[in-house]
Amino acid sequence: xxxxxxxxxxxxxxxxxxxxxxxxxxxxxxxxxxxxxxxxxxxxxxxxxxxxxxxxxxxxxxxxxxxxxxxxxxxxxxxxxxxxxxxxxxxxxxxxxxxxxxxxxxxxxxxxxxxxxxxxxxxxxxxxxxxxxxxxxxxxxxxxxxxxxxxxxxxxxxxxxxxxxxxxxxxxxxxxxxxxxxxxxxxxxxxxxxxxxxxxxxxxxxxxxxxxxxxxxxxxxxxxxxxxxxxxxxxxxxxxxxxxxxxxxxxxxxxxxxxxxxxxxxxxxxxxxxxxxxxxxxxxxxxxxxxxxxxxxxxxxxxxxxxxxxxxxxxxxxxxxxxxxxxxxxxxxxxxxxxxxxxxxxxxxxxxxxxxxxxxxxxxxxxxxxxxxxxxxxxxxxxxxxxxxxxxxxxxxxxxxxxxxxxxxxxxxxxxxxxxxxxxxxxxxxxxxxxxxxxxxxxxxxxxxxxxxxxxxxxxxxxxxxxxxxxxxxxxxxxxxxxxxxxxxxxxxxxxxxxxxxxxxxxxxxxxxxxxxxxxxxxxxxxxxxxxxxxxxxxxxxxxxxxxxxxxxxxxxxxx
Numbered sequence: 001x002x003x004x005x006x007x008x009x010x011x012x013x014x015x016x017x018x019x020x021x022x023x024x025x026x027x028x029x030x031x032x033x034x035x036x037x038x039x040x041x042x043x044x045x046x047x048x049x050x051x052x053x054x055x056x057x058x059x060x061x062x063x064x065x066x067x068x069x070x071x072x073x074x075x076x077x078x079x080x081x082x083x084x085x086x087x088x089x090x091x092x093x094x095x096x097x098x099x100x101x102x103x104x105x106x107x108x109x110x111x112x113x114x115x116x117x118x119x120x121x122x123x124x125x126x127x128x129x130x131x132x133x134x135x136x137x138x139x140x141x142x143x144x145x146x147x148x149x150x151x152x153x154x155x156x157x158x159x160x161x162x163x164x165x166x167x168x169x170x171x172x173x174x175x176x177x178x179x180x181x182x183x184x185x186x187x188x189x190x191x192x193x194x195x196x197x198x199x200x201x202x203x204x205x206x207x208x209x210x211x212x213x214x215x216x217x218x219x220x221x222x223x224x225x226x227x228x229x230x231x232x233x234x235x236x237x238x239x240x241x242x243x244x245x246x247x248x249x250x251x252x253x254x255x256x257x258x259x260x261x262x263x264x265x266x267x268x269x270x271x272x273x274x275x276x277x278x279x280x281x282x283x284x285x286x287x288x289x290x291x292x293x294x295x296x297x298x299x300x301x302x303x304x305x306x307x308x309x310x311x312x313x314x315x316x317x318x319x320x321x322x323x324x325x326x327x328x329x330x331x332x333x334x335x336x337x338x339x340x341x342x343x344x345x346x347x348x349x350x351x352x353x354x355x356x357x358x359x360x361x362x363x364x365x366x367x368x369x370x371x372x373x374x375x376x377x378x379x380x381x382x383x384x385x386x387x388x389x390x391x392x393x394x395x396x397x398x399x400x401x402x403x404x405x406x407x408x409x410x411x412x413x414x415x416x417x418x419x420x421x422x423x424x425x426x427x428x429x430x431x432x433x434x435x436x437x438x439x440x441x442x443x444x445x446x447x448x449x450x451x452x453x454x455x456x457x458x459x460x461x462x463x464x465x466x467x468x469x470x471x472x473x474x475x476x477x478x479x480x481x482x483x484x485x486x487x488x489x490x491x492x493x494x495x496x497x498x499x500x501x502x503x504x505x506x507x508x509x510x511x512x513x514x515x516x517x518x519x520x521x522x523x524x525x526x527x528x529x530x531x532x533x534x535x536x537x538x539x540x541x542x543x544x545x546x547x548x549x550x551x552x553x554x555x556x557x558x559x560x
Contacts, residue, residue: 065188065190066085066174066190066191066192066193067173067174067175067176067190067192067536068081068192069081069149069174069192069194069195069196070533071173071532071533071536072170072173072174072533073173073231073512073515073516073530073533073534073537074231074232074512074515074516074518074519074520075516075519075520075521075524075530075533076170076196076197076198076520076524077144077197077198077199077520077521077524078195078196078197078198079194079195079196080194080195080196081192081193081194082193082194083149083150083151083193083194084150084151084193085149085151085190085191085192085193086130086149086150086151086152086153086154086190086191086193087188087189087190087191088113088117088119088121088130088131088175088187088189088190088191089119089130089189090119090120091130092119092121092129092130092131093121093122093123093124093127093128093129093130093131094106094109094110094121094122094123094124094129094130094131094132094133095123095124095125095126095127095128095129095131095132095133096123096124096125096132096133096134097125097133097134097135098125099135099161101135101161101164102133102134102135102161102164103123104287105133105161105164105165105168106123106133107123108165108168108287109131109133109168109171109172110123112172112179112180113175113179113189115181115182115183115184116178116179116180116181116182116183116184116185117179117184117185117187117189118184128153129153130153130154131153131154131155131156131171132153132154132155132156133155133156133164133167133168134155134156134157134158134164135157135158135159135160135161135164136157136158136159137159138157138159139159140157140158140159140160140163140199141159141160141163141199141200142159142160142162142163142203143160143162143163143166143199143200143203143232143234143289144158144159144163144166144197144198144199144200145157145158145163145164145166145167145170145196145198145199146158146167146195146196146197146198147167147170147171147195147196147198148194148195149174149191149192149193149194149195150193151193154171154191156168156171161289162234162289163199165229165288165289166198166232166289167196167198169229169230169231169232170196170198171191172230173230173537173540174191174192175189175190175191176189176190177539177540177542177543178539178543179543180540180543180544181543200232200518200519201518201519201520201521201522202473202485202486202487202488202518202519203234203486203487204234204235204436204486204487204488204489204518205232205233205234205235205487205488205489205515205518205519206233206234206235206236206237206293206436206487206488206489206490206518207224207228207233207235207236207237207489207490207491207492207507207511207514208236208237208238208239208295208438208489208490208491208492209221209224209236209237209238209239209492209494209503210239210242210446210491210492210493210494211238211239211240211245211247211494212239212240212241212242212244212245212246212247212264212297212304212494213242213244213245213264213265213325213493213494213495213497214264214265214268214494214495214497214498215245215247215261215264215268215270215271215272216494216500216503217271218273218277218280218281220500220503221238221281222281222284223500224236224500224503224507225281225284225285225288225290226288227504227507227508227511227544227546228288228290228511228515229288229289229290231511231512231515231516231519232515232519233290233511233515233518234289234290234291235290235291235293235358235487235489236285236290236291236292236293237293237295237360237489237491238281238292238293238294238295239295239297239491239493240273240294240295240296241256241260241295241296241297241298241301241302241304241305242297242301242303242304243301243302243303243304243322243327243329243330244263244264244265244270244303244304244322244323244324244325245260245261245262245263245264245270245271245272245304246260246261246272246304246305246308247261247271247272247273248272248273248275248278248294248296248350249272249273249274249275249278250345250346250349250350251275251349252345252349253308253309253342253345253346255308255309256304256305256308256309256346257272257273258272259307259308259321260304260305260307260308260321261304262321263321263322263323264323265323265324265325265494265495266323267323268498275353278294278353279353282353282354282355282356286355291356291357291358292354292356293356293358293359293360293393294350294354294359294360295359295360295361295362295393296346296347296350296359296360296361296362297360297361297362297363297364298332298343298361298362298363298377298381299331299332299334299339299363299366299369299373299374299377300327300328300330300331300362300363300364300365300366300367300368300369301327301330301362301364301365301366302330302331302332303319303321303322303329303330304321304322305332305342306318306319306330306332307319307320307321307322309342311336311338312332312333312336312338312339312342313333314333314335314336325495327365327367328365328366328367328368329367329368330368331366331368331369331373332369332377334369334373334374334376334377335373335376339377340380340381340384343380343381343384344384347359347381347384347385347388347390348388351385351388351389351390352388354390357390357391358390358391358392358393358408359385359388359390359391359392359393360392360393360394360410361378361381361382361385361392361393361394361398362394362395363378363394363395363397363398364395364396364397364412365397366397371400374400374401375400375401375402378394378398378401378402379401379402382403382404382407383404386404386406391406391407391408392404392406392407392408393407393408393409393410393436394407394408394409394410395409395410395412396409396410396411396412396413396425399424399425399427399428399433400424403428403433405432407433407434408433408434408435408436408486409425409428409429409433409434409435409436410435410436410437410438410489411425411435411436411437411438411439411477412438412439412440412444412491413425413439413440414439414440414441414460414461415439415441415442416441422477422478422479423479425477425480426477426478426479426480427479429477429479429480429481429484430479430480430481430484432484433484434484434485434486435477435480435484435485435486436485436486436487436488436489437473437476437477437485437487437488437489438488438489438490438491439471439476440460441460441461441463441467442463442467442468442471443463443468443488443489443490443491443510443514443517444460444463444490444491444492444493445490445491445492445506445507445510445511445514446491446492446493446494446495446496446497446506447460447461447462447463448462448463449462449463449464449465449549449551450462450464453549455496455497455502455505455506456496456497456506457493457495457496463510464551464553465509465510465513465531465534465551465553465554466527466531466553468510468513468514469510469513469514469516469517469527469530470527471517472522472525473485473487473488473517473518474522487518488514488517488518489514490507490510490511490514490515492506492507501547504546504547504548505547505548505549506549508541508546508547508548508549509534509537509548509549509551509554512534512537513530513534516530531553531554531555532555534554535554535555535556535557536557538556538557539557
């Protein structure tokens, strides 16, 4: 169903265009007003009435300039605004507790803030500090945090390092967008006063990157990991094999990567990750508190493997490598024992270098596999995944077989998917199968926004920003218990995408909405409020060099 549509890249404005002189003058004037305010506070007892009034006006101006606590994406669970803002200054230090994780998160925060502020921001473990990161016992959960801000400083408290890291992302968004730039900016660096108490709605908040149709380098994957981190995504699903390319080295089957990974859609040179490359991606994702979910798609979507090893074909004849975009024509031979030796070896080697909980076995669009063979294959492969200590995830067609206990089904159907297919998935959920929701006509990030979008496909329809955001995961699949929903994932297939600029253009501005669906309470879900918060992200994307689609549904700032 993932049909190919050749396109040319969309031209985008250079995101690093300098701010106008007028904007700089306004910012510098605000900085001067803040200095006046500080002086007024110090001498408030002796100041004449007019001067005190001027100081109060300046303080009000400073508060107005700070980003409101609730304007971040994803929306926090609870916000209580109030009190004076905190201002980061040359004297600010970052205090961390004695744990290695807290210190590493503190260094991460300092690395974000130092280039744009020009401040030293040294880390300390004692004394007063403007920014404090602390791990403490409390009802924070595995990823929750509390952020307290006032004139004396900002404190982020969490029970676990992941929560501390997510709190740092909120702090980032509360600072001016210029904080993301790599050269010194004028500031001021204000954080609004008040308290944020936050924790995620779902434990699984994912994004999938297809590196099989077009290959993306380690550095390109790292860049996407950083973009995901800003929106509290915690699962990176890598689609490592498909008809067009096998992207991970397997020592026991070396031709999979060497030959099967040698091409891609359109006939390019392709590529693959060595085990060292893959471990580096895993390490980097973990530093951003993301778990890598590797996918080996089978029994269909396997032409790259079939071309590499003739014995995996029922007729013993290897097909040629494939560079098109059709689907459903390939299948491992479910009646041969070598197929299960292959699956065991691949799963064993991949599990050994994947510290995360999950291993995705695909299972979609196996149109060339008979139903009986499909059931046989899945009955054999799911226990292999469990044998090597991983939880299996499969596309929702797996529910047409018998999902093993603990297996998770990833639903990618449409609003228009047949009632019978939806009911099949719902029955599996009623019987204990967990669900990850990725409806293609909602959160497939490779779908065109409109008919005029130059990149992407349209087999699932056009998916504008509001459509991608405006649905409730808990109520989406009729008959499936809300308790079965593990979370939301936004897949990005790469038939038409070959550069980081392409990734950005299709992921932004839809990715933050998918992240919010996974993180924020349903009570915060409101399109009219969300589109304003989303629009406020645009200057940050510009500062980060993220090109994005300027949807007419979003009230972008006038100067963007």
